[in-house]
Amino acid sequence: MKPQVVIGFLGTQLDAGQGAGRWEKWRPTVALGMHEDFLVHRLELLVDLRRYGDVARQVQQDLAQVSPETEVRLHDTYLADPWDFESMYGVLHDFAKGYAFDTEREDYLVHITTGTHVAQICLFLLTESRRLPARLLQLSPPRKQHVGANGGSISLIDLDLSRYDRLARRFEREQEDDRTHLKSGIATRNAAFNRMIEQIEIVGSRSTAPILLMGPTGAGKSQLARRLFELKKARHELSGRFVEVNCATLRGDGAMSALFGHVKGAYTGAVGERAGLLRSAHQGLLFLDEIGELGADEQAMLLRALEDRRFLPVGGDKEVESDFQLIAGTNRDLGRRVAEGRFRDDLYARLNIWSFHLPGLAERLEDIEPNLDYELDRHAQHGHRVTFNREARERYLRFAQSAEATWHGNFRDLGASLTRMATLAPAGRITVDVVDEELQRLRRLWRRDEQTDVLREWLGAELDALDLFDQLQLREVVRLCRRCRSLSEAGRQLFAASRSKRTSTNDADRLRKYLGRFGLSWETVSGRNDA
Structure with a gap:
């Protein structure tokens, strides 16, 4: 067997004791050396020597009596407040980072019987993350307080879940149940879609950053956002509401008020205060569908709200707070809209941390x-x-x-x-x-x-600036694109004659450039994402 090394805190109360009577008391650190079938070769004892040096040295001497083979090393560990989580974790993290672990030659155990509850939690986290490459060691006192040669009982806990097949299978089943929930219980077969759902489940459980869902109308963006909210709510990661709005319905002066609220008297007709959608989503999830339709002012305010969790209601001079998770949906090519100056590049960068395309x-x-x-x-x-x-x-x-x-x-x-x-x-x-x-x-x-005049939906007032000839030609091109399964197929059909005469070398690129003249893309006009 490899030599066993124990790392733990001195118990300032449990380990304390003076005179002959101290041997009548169960002291967990001393009890480490009182087991015939459990030999500690080295004890790394963390202690504030300025305040508890005497107790530490007494424990060191008593361990030498009951277990002469055990080497005790005292590490001076000062903490102004041993109940402060940040300070405790920082001290233990630095200890783990600086310690010369040799897992090939030694086995390590982290003693969690002593120390404050905060210390025990931090030791658990560092061990679970393998920054302390060890198992947990828990001692329990004997049934009777009178100890004598009895050191109580010992329990070892290995946090390497890969060794626990049944636990691993259970976690896998729970994860699969969560992914099935995101798919509304549908046994989908498309490998790319299933992989995307797996990633969304992982991101949803580990990140609070905005999520951007792209895809054509009717692809299920709203339903997926709601399912993700339900999942996070069941995990107690969110306590607020699910708030949904289609940004295409937000127009004019009312858009700012709907999103950010207003104070009483902010404008004519504002007879009372309005909280707004962002504040309504506090501690919850806000789904902004068709986010590409937001105006420039609303985009700027939303960026500020995402970065600072603070914003000004319309007509107000005092900022309000709202901490929410954002999911944005769009059937637009936001990257193209950024290039055209119709969407803020800094907001797009903030939204594009996690982006997923929902196929039609x-x-x-x-x-x-x-x-x-x-x-x-x-x-x-x-x-x-x-x-x-x-x-x-x-x-x-x-x-x-x-x-x-x-x-x-x-x-x-x-x-x-x-x-x-x-x-x-x-x-x-x-x-x-x-x-x-x-x-x-x-x-x-x-x-x-x-x-149907989808060009009006896509181009808005810009359509009126086109000659009727261009409008009719563009409508016919769009009609054919929506029938074809790929950009290449559409290009072949549109330019079949010129290809037969060898005057066209790249039909797909030619079609892409034609659509680009009008600010359109293949993804927009076809509702697909394949070329």
Whole structure:
């Protein structure tokens, strides 16, 4: 066996004792040497020698009597307040950093029977993080206070969880349950999406920094934000509310008031004080969807609130505080908007610490089936259980996973589609006829969506500055992009003639530059993120 080295504090009360009567008292540090089957080769004893030097030297002498083989080294450890966590952790961290551990030749034990509760907590943390490469050692007194040669009982605790298979499996199951919760219980199959959820679960449990969720409308950003809030609330990491707002609905003077509140009399009609969304989210989670739509003034105020947790309500001269976790959502390319001067680069940098792209439904074709089952279960919760017959289910899935299905609204489209079929299903059974009718309806809806003036949504007033010729051409390009699965495919179709004449060398780059003339990107117009 390797020599055993024990590290611990002198017990200023438990270890104290004078005269012959001290041997009638159980003293934990002295008891370390009173076990025939437990030999301490060296004791590293932490003690404030100025105040407790006499006690330490008495313990050193008594240990020499009961265990001559034990070498006792006294380390002068001064703490103005042994109950101050920061000071205690700092002293112990410095000790661990400066100690010459030799794990190849020695085994180390951290004695947590003595010392203040703060000292015991700090020793635990340093041992659990392996800064002290040791096991924990806990001594208990004998049943009778009269000790004699009895040193009580010894317990060793190894914090290396990798050695505890059942514990490890339990933690893995709990982690998997948390990730399943983030996915609303859906057994998703897309490997990239599942990996993203794993990372969001880890980030959510270890960081309070803002999280940026990117992706097309209907990809599930709002639902994921709420699920993450529920998870953090269950872990007691948040005690406040979940507050959600779509920034696209915040316009004009009311935007500042909605976000940051106002004081009474701040403007005409402000008859009372308003807390605002940021203060309502104190100790909770604030989800700002479509954050790219915030105005310049709101962006500046939000940055200040994120950095200092303080801001001024509209019309106020006294700052207020709010400590919240922020999740931001966007279907915009914020990096492009920064380059265009439409979004603050410092706010983008603050939001972009943790950024995740939620793929649209067309990028997760293997997840359509489990999401279909999820929607069926949701419908059943309202008291109406509906099922597919086999042929109808196969026909619907074939269409849903085909190139013809564009899923412009992503999971919202899928949920609405299932609701319609479930409502029309005769006797709670979705038949082939119901499916065929729904597929025709989806085709009509998506054709109408393609004709909707999405350019107005994307370009706003800038659309009016374009010639009608450019508007018509751009609309047709966008319509084709939304039908294609990749930038390269769209480029091949748009420039097929010039490619056949060898006058076009890079169709995808040509299309990207064309869209860029109007401040648009492939991701925006197609709702996808693949090239």
